[in-house]
Amino acid sequence: SAGCCLASELSFILEPSDVIAVRDQPLMLDCQVQGERPITITWRKNGMPLPFSPRVQVLENGTLLIQRFQKRREGIDADMGEYDCAAQNRYGLLVSRKAKVHLASLPKFHTDPVSMSVNEGGVARFQCQINGIPEATITWEKDKGPLNTSDSRYTLLPMGILQVTGVRKADTGIFRCVATNIANTRYSHDATLNVTGGAPRIYKEPVILSGPQNLTITVHQTAILECIATGNPRPIVSWSRLDGRSIGVEGIQVVGTGNLMISDVTLQHSGVYVCAANRPGTRMRRTALGRLVVQDQIINKKLLEEKGSEISCF
Template sequence: GRPHSSSAASCSVGSVSLASELSFLLEPSDVIAVRDRPLLLDCQVQGEEPIMVTWRRNGAPVNSSPRVRVLANGTLFIQNFQKRKEGSDADVGEYECAAQNRYGLLVSRKAKVQMASLPKFHTHPVSMKVDKGGVARFQCQINGVPEANITWERDRVPLSTSDKRYTLLPMGILQVTGVRQVDAGVFRCVATNIANTRYSHDARLNISGKTNIPVKTYKEPVILSGPQNLTLTVHQTAILECIATGNPKPIVSWSRLDGRSIGVEGIQVLGTGNLMISDVSLQHSGVYVCAANRPGTRMRRTALGRLEVQAPPEFLQWPQSVSKPAGGSAVFTCVAQGVPEPHLIWLKNGKVLVPGNNVKLTNNNR
């Protein structure tokens, strides 16, 4: 999932020998569950037996029932995932498992559990009329969990992606360049995920009866649609849209506002001018400029979009176990990095550590 500005990392500390220390072999992962289907959340622990594993959802204990139970290996099993239940909350929420033996208690990461859904389209494609040789653009938007796969149909037949004049961008945009009479028809968007399949409203593409605009007729370059501001996580793919018209046909180019090179690694052009950056890193953050130039001149139009790349929290330094005599001092160090800057939380036996007379947190809780 995408990161939130309140990203947090937690550090658990102990003071026992390594041989008896509890540690996770497998922690629960973020997951998207399907309604009325089984769900398994992992929690495998090693350490001195006996080990008791319990589960919490949104901070409250998960009670065992014929439908929900903890398996022998610590896994939480939900027989049929529910959105709503009589007299209680839904199964969605943040889950964590806690493992305890005679030496202490260890709490897992919080796993976000969502239910797959595909609500109605909130943006439908709109009918348009385009001159021959011009550019057509349709867009649809839908908020699916997980993100829906978008395809297009013309006159109820799946659109062929082999035609180079047709560009399908994953965020629900269809671009048609060099429009011909054969492109006329009724278009619609098809969204599919594990929850459902939905169809958008119809949008008709009409081609005006004019012949191609004579070469001598000059039309200034115009950017029909430029790049949007994007916030992504490292390793995702960024697609910055840029589609332009004009006569003669404008040349689309990309640059960064800060003058730094965009580079070539993982860079690809989709269609006639859309920029795709695969496997984004923190270095890709910046403002991108799309320029539509009239060939052979300095006449151009520009559009800007900001790409912000975030990185989830990760530990650079972990707290180490120590043995100290009564009355002595112990220092635990925990360093994490991420974008935005992570907020560190200390836990003792699974409970948030509160600074007091004999407990001090320094240097941003490190």
């Protein structure tokens, strides 16, 4: 019949949403519905009805409670997966969106900082990388204590990069990364910074220690392009675009001695960026290139379809 199921008869107040769960901690997924009672709420995981137990139960309001989230049980992936709930009353059945449940994790560092020797007045750079779910917060320690980041010679960039410019004898020491997320805290291997005596003021050609990486980000995010150079006299770092268009001034900042930060990026910021290290007063220069790709927020049809609730009639 034409009016067999009116969406107004059964509708969601709260649907389950994607979440990152912590092992051995409780997890709750919402499924709150309004409509004519009685309403039956059922839950599925990966399309199969969810077996209930004292550990996995549905509360009065339809919420799914998993007492202690498990990683593996009898050799199968236990609680990770896609969950949805269905509500049924005499008018029909309403199925929620699918919610992906991931497990928080913090594996070992896949890049550890590497020890280095630097002349006084030179530049040091350390980097660590780790793939956490959710993304880990990275901080740095020197000689097992927190790094004094208020010192303007220390520049911390995302991607776990630490730059030290105008290196002094007092910078000698052991550096390491600390990564933290809801799953764990991990420490990287130690890296020693060895500062060698103030070399006689001999001429050194400009060298780019580390140039900009290719970077793909979404509109409105912040882009940071790295450029750190050494030489004697100290080189002057400048930025340009390969296509000759102006970088502009709006939302543009230099971080540390030569890194380029573009806040609130737009599609127009896409392009190849050139970092140049120039020897003062001459045409002597070294360059490094990096491509910045700015993507629009992805609003594709598939995503919209997944978000929409299905209604079926009986």
